[in-house]
Amino acid sequence: MTDLGASPGEMPKTPVPDRAGAELDEQLLDAILGGQHLPADAPEQAYVVAEMLASLAGPAEPGDLAAETAVRSAFARAVPPAARPGPADVTQPARHRPAEAPAPRRRRSFWPPARLSAQLAAALSVVVIMLGGAVAAYAGVLPGPIQNLAHRTIGAPAAHIRPAGQSLCVAYARAEARHDAQALSGAYERLAQAAGGASHVIPFCIAAGESEMMTPRSSGRPASSPPTSKTAGSHGKAKGHAKTKGHRGRGKAKGRSKPKSGGKAKGHSKGKSQGKAKGHGKAHKPHRPHKPHKPHKQHKAHKPHKSHKAKHHKAKHHGQAKGHHKHMKPKQARKQKA
Amino acid sequence: MRYPRRSSDTGPVIGAAFGVSLAEAQGGDEDAFACLFRDVQPALLRYLRFTAPGAADDVASETWLQVVSGLAGFTGGENAFRAWLFTIARHRAIDWGRAQARRRTVPLVESDYVERLTVPDAADAAMERISTQAVLARLSVLPPDQAEIILLRVVAGLDATDVARIVGKSPGAVRVAAHRGLRRLAAAADKAGVTR
Numbered sequence: 052m053t054d055l056g057a058s059p060g061e062m063p064k065t066p067v068p069d070r071a072g073a074e075l076d077e078q079l080l081d082a083i084l085g086g087q088h089l090p091a092d093a094p095e096q097a098y099v100v101a102e103m104l105a106s107l108a109g110p111a112e113p114g115d116l117a118a119e120t121a122v123r124s125a126f127a128r129a130v131p132p133a134a135r136p137g138p139a140d141v142t143q144p145a146r147h148r149p150a151e152a153p154a155p156r157r158r159r160s161f162w163p164p165a166r167l168s169a170q171l172a173a174a175l176s177v178v179v180i181m182l183g184g185a186v187a188a189y190a191g192v193l194p195g196p197i198q199n200l201a202h203r204t205i206g207a208p209a210a211h212i213r214p215a216g217q218s219l220c221v222a223y224a225r226a227e228a229r230h231d232a233q234a235l236s237g238a239y240e241r242l243a244q245a246a247g248g249a250s251h252v253i254p255f256c257i258a259a260g261e262s263e264m265m266t267p268r269s270s271g272r273p274a275s276s277p278p279t280s281k282t283a284g285s286h287g288k289a290k291g292h293a294k295t296k297g298h299r300g301r302g303k304a305k306g307r308s309k310p311k312s313g314g315k316a317k318g319h320s321k322g323k324s325q326g327k328a329k330g331h332g333k334a335h336k337p338h339r340p341h342k343p344h345k346p347h348k349q350h351k352a353h354k355p356h357k358s359h360k361a362k363h364h365k366a367k368h369h370g371q372a373k374g375h376h377k378h379m380k381p382k383q384a385r386k387q388k389a
Numbered sequence: 390m391r392y393p394r395r396s397s398d399t400g401p402v403i404g405a406a407f408g409v410s411l412a413e414a415q416g417g418d419e420d421a422f423a424c425l426f427r428d429v430q431p432a433l434l435r436y437l438r439f440t441a442p443g444a445a446d447d448v449a450s451e452t453w454l455q456v457v458s459g460l461a462g463f464t465g466g467e468n469a470f471r472a473w474l475f476t477i478a479r480h481r482a483i484d485w486g487r488a489q490a491r492r493r494t495v496p497l498v499e500s501d502y503v504e505r506l507t508v509p510d511a512a513d514a515a516m517e518r519i520s521t522q523a524v525l526a527r528l529s530v531l532p533p534d535q536a537e538i539i540l541l542r543v544v545a546g547l548d549a550t551d552v553a554r555i556v557g558k559s560p561g562a563v564r565v566a567a568h569r570g571l572r573r574l575a576a577a578a579d580k581a582g583v584t585r
Contacts, residue, residue, distance in 0.1 A: 075571065075572055075575055077568060080567070080568045080571050080572070081564075083571060084539075084542050084543060084567055084571070086543070095584070096575040096576075096578065096579055097575070099575065099578045099579075099583055099584065100571055100574055100575045100578065103524045103527065103574065103578070104524075104539070104543045106520045106521060106524050107435060107521065107524050107525070107528075107540070107543055107544050108432070108543055108544055108546075109520070109521065110431075111427075111430070111431035112431065112521070115430055115431040115434050116426075116427060116430055116431075117446075118430070118446060118449065118450055118453070119423060119426055119427070119430070121450065122422075122426055122450070122453045122454075122457070123419055123422070123423055123426075125453070125454055125457055126419055126422050126457050127419055129457045129458065130417040
């Protein structure tokens with residue numbers, strides 16, 4: 052029984068803390084780690100641990116050096132005998148050795164150091180980009196402004212005008228050849244817009260290779276413009292006209308397009324804009340071969356329509372000033388022509 | 390005063406001649422390089438037998454290959470050389486551990502073929518091996534970081550600063566971990582009834 056009146060068996064069994072090693076102070080542990088002599092009054096555990104560590108750091112086992120041959124051969128492969136220099140003064144560490152006897156490198160890497168590699172890569176990239184740009188400039192495949200810049204700087208070919216711009220020049224030339232004020236004004240507006248201003252129209256078309264079209268021709272029609280169904284049909288879009296065979300001697304225009312200017316000619320057109328031009332479609336002789344180069348003569352036959360209406364008719368027929376024609380009054384048309 | 394039986398053969402033994410050996414090895418002298426190899430290889434293998442059990446020889450070979458490739462650029466004394474080499478070995482052991490985690494294998498029984506060919510005294514070697522293996526087994530009761538620090542301090546012969554640099558801790562933390570490990574080792578030996 053204890054003083055508390057409980058037998059030892061009734062006392063709770065608390066775990067006794069492991070005091071082994073607790074008496075090893077830090078100095079003793081440092082001495083063990085450093086392989087130093089232990090004091091005579093050191094505990095037995097200190098000696099046990101010291102002997103264990105000493106056996107760890109014991110002499111080499113026979114099998115420990117079994118890999119020496121393989122490592123030596125690897126060393127020999129890394130350093131070819133021809134590259135090995137003679138004995139040098141190596142009494143000092145490599146850092147303090149004179150520069151005339153540097154330690155040769157065993158294996159020279161094929162690639163330069165990282166910093167030099169980055170600079171080299173940047174320089175190569177610049178050279179490649181410049182060469183590629185020059186090649187592209189001489190091939191004429193660069194965007195327009197860049198191609199023009201290359202044209203001015205390194206003499207590369209000038210930029211090509213897009214086909215759309217070319218077609219605008221062609222349309223303008225055609226309208227001028229026909230002396231069609233409406234079509235001319237519309238084409239000129241679009242051309243000026245595409246060229247970036249009225250002052251750039253001529254260089255624009257010169258660059259497009261259509262400079263010859265800018266001057267009126269005696270023939271009145273560019274030889275390069277092929278007859279299309281659109282142009283053929285433009286002279287006879289009304290139904291009655293569409294049946295015209297051999298109109299202008301070129302092709303048929305049957306039902307290709309809708310007339311928008313023929314006036315109220317019944318069955319000939321819708322007459323969207325020229326409501327006053329009654330009978331205009333009738334007056335126009337549909338089966339007569341149309342001579343495009345003598346438009347005035349043809350319209351002179353229709354004296355009542357000699358005015359702007361006839362011109363509207365022609366402009367509309369040629370399909371060049373569609374928007375203008377719809378909403379433009381005769382006075383405006385005259386103004387534009389002026 | 391009693392002296393513990395301590396023969397630090399795995400520690401730095403070249404001494405003052407290390408600079409000459411290193412320079413000659415950097416110059417391509419194979420014998421000088423072999424001298425460096427014999428100096429460090431036993432300690433390296435014992436360290437790797439704990440950190441990369443079952444692949445100590447392979448990891449040691451990889452370590453030496455890397456040492457060969459970088460030997461020309463190395464500068465420093467023997468302790469710095471050991472610290473550099475054990476840093477490489479630790480990295481290779483970590484790589485091996487990661488590879489083992491990805492690829493689970495069943496290890497075969499270690500062959501003693503090479504050792505049987507080169508053992509001069511079978512009894513001494515067996516006793517030494519048993520002793521070393523027993524100590525390594527006792528070290529395995531410690532937490533891995535404590536055991537590794539004790540191995541680097543005792544087997545590799547590195548000081549606390551070098552060990553701290555290798556394991557990525559402060560020297561104070563290394564010292565505390567080593568002390569805790571030694572105390573735990575003493576307690577385990579006492580519990581197992583190990584005496585001198």
